[in-house]
Structure formats: structure tokens, C-alpha cells
Amino acid sequence: MTEAEWLAGENLFDLYYFSRPLLSDRKAALFAVGCVRLTPLDAPHSVLRRASDVVEEAVDGQCDLDEVRSVNGAAGELCRSVVLDSPDHFKALAALRLTDTPVSSFVWQTALFLQKVLEDLPGTGGEPHAARRLHCRLLRDVVLQPFRGTRGQRLSRKRRQAKLSLLQREWQSATALGLAEGIYQDRAFDRMPILADALQDAGCENEDILSHCRQPGEHIRGCWVVDLLTGRN
Structure with missing residues (x-):
């Protein structure tokens, strides 16, 4: 694919x-x-x-x-x-x-x-x-975009987890983490654009993450950005 x-x-x-x-x-x-x-x-x-x-x-x-x-x-x-x-x-x-x-x-x-x-x-x-x-x-x-930054090659699960761990340490502010947990618990996915703003304020410049939060359309429990921030797999 x-x-x-x-x-x-x-x-x-x-x-x-x-x-x-x-x-x-x-x-x-x-x-x-x-x-x-x-x-x-x-x-x-x-x-x-x-x-x-x-x-x-x-x-x-x-x-x-x-x-x-x-x-x-x-x-x-x-x-x-x-x-x-x-x-x-x-x-x-x-x-x-x-x-x-x-x-x-x-x-x-x-x-x-x-x-x-x-x-x-x-x-x-x-x-x-x-x-x-x-x-x-x-x-x-x-599912985290499986091709990004890999010249069209799919990321293995191990490489994806290493990438996510690095990203987590950079911008896991209390505001972003609290927003992500609230979104998950309340199924309040209309707050995703607010989460993007909080992540940017914390120094996140990852376009995959920010665009995923701001894109129109549906999110569900299991959303890879929310799971990333809340430590769920």
C-alpha cells in the first residue's frame, strides 16, 4: 500500500x-x-x-x-x-x-x-x-500515519513507539495533558482544536499532530493523538 x-x-x-x-x-x-x-x-x-x-x-x-x-x-x-x-x-x-x-x-x-x-x-x-x-x-x-518521514516506507511498531516517546517528552504540559484526558473521558472531541492550541503553546510543532487535532471530521476513543498524550496504547 x-x-x-x-x-x-x-x-x-x-x-x-x-x-x-x-x-x-x-x-x-x-x-x-x-x-x-x-x-x-x-x-x-x-x-x-x-x-x-x-x-x-x-x-x-x-x-x-x-x-x-x-x-x-x-x-x-x-x-x-x-x-x-x-x-x-x-x-x-x-x-x-x-x-x-x-x-x-x-x-x-x-x-x-x-x-x-x-x-x-x-x-x-x-x-x-x-x-x-x-x-x-x-x-x-x-492509527498514526504509518508513512510520515519514512520515504514511503511503513514504520514498524517499535520505530513508531520510539518516535512517540520522544515527542511526548517535548510537550506534555499540564494543560495539554488535562485537555487530552478530559476529551477522552467526556468523549468531547469538539475540543480537539483547543488541544492543538495548547500543544503549540507547549512548543509542539509537529504538523501531523496539529493537523490531526484541527482537521474537520470525526474522532473516537482510541484517537492516536489523545492516546499519545494520555499514555494509552
Whole structure:
């Protein structure tokens, strides 16, 4: 994959499997949770809502895996009780894939099943295509640009971590850290431009970081800038 394909690509399968070696299980799970939260479904099924809640809680250590497995079981039962290939069936499949433990390499299929829901809802028009683009943007939100400064070569996870550690020491002011933690806890991603200003005030001149904070569009828990500042992997 080239840098241009990474930045503009709309094939989630290709983007996900290209970036999966750079993703922790936590980030992979939060990517899927973000897809559930931001995809404009008519009405997310209660099992799907519960799945996104418990997985998000589990990655932060606020609930144990038994709760995730319980929701996974409920999603499996729902899959067997609803009409095959109906919107409710695809919602149940999304919940089932989201709650796989340990985090499956197929967690990206949560997004795929959400797209299938939109395809099967009347009057959605181009929404499945819009959702596909959204999911690709969300993946890029949780993955640090894998090509920057490498002459088109992908950064290994080890080299990325060394780069991030160096950046952290340069500008982790109390204001920036407090803003980043508040953004994470409150899901207040509208504050990202304010975070960019705080980082600049602390001496950050990294264009990747500043532009990511200021770019229009969606951010989710797992955003690589917020995780960088708060010490989450």
C-alpha cells in the first residue's frame, strides 16, 4: 500500500489488514466501538448498544470479560432468532463480532455488518457508501500515519513507539495533558482544536499532530493523538 492509498483509500479490508500489525487489541476494539457509535442507524438494537458499552468499559478495565462474553452469548442467540440477512440480523452479527474475546482479527467486520444494515434499510440511498468512508476515516483516527518521514516506507511498531516517546517528552504540559484526558473521558472531541492550541503553546510543532487535532471530521476513543498524550496504547 502506498501513502496516497492509505490517506484516501475507501477499502476498509485493505486498510485494516495493512494497519493491523500496528494496532493494539485495545485500539482495534475501540475502532469497532467507534463505528457502532457514529454509524447513523435507524435504531441500534439494544444488544448492539450494550455490546459497544461493555467493550468500551472492558478495554478501560471497568468491567471484566465475563460481561463481554455474556453479551456475546446474547448476540449469538439473537442471530438465531431473527430473520436471516435482515437489518436486525446484521446488527446482531455486528454485536457478535464486536464482543469476540480475545479481540478477533475479524473485529473490523463489525463495520462491515453496519454497512450491510444500511444497505437493507429503505431510503438509505448513498448511506452505505458514506458509512464506508466514515469507517475508513475512523481507522485513520486510531492509527498514526504509518508513512510520515519514512520515504514511503511503513514504520514498524517499535520505530513508531520510539518516535512517540520522544515527542511526548517535548510537550506534555499540564494543560495539554488535562485537555487530552478530559476529551477522552467526556468523549468531547469538539475540543480537539483547543488541544492543538495548547500543544503549540507547549512548543509542539509537529504538523501531523496539529493537523490531526484541527482537521474537520470525526474522532473516537482510541484517537492516536489523545492516546499519545494520555499514555494509552
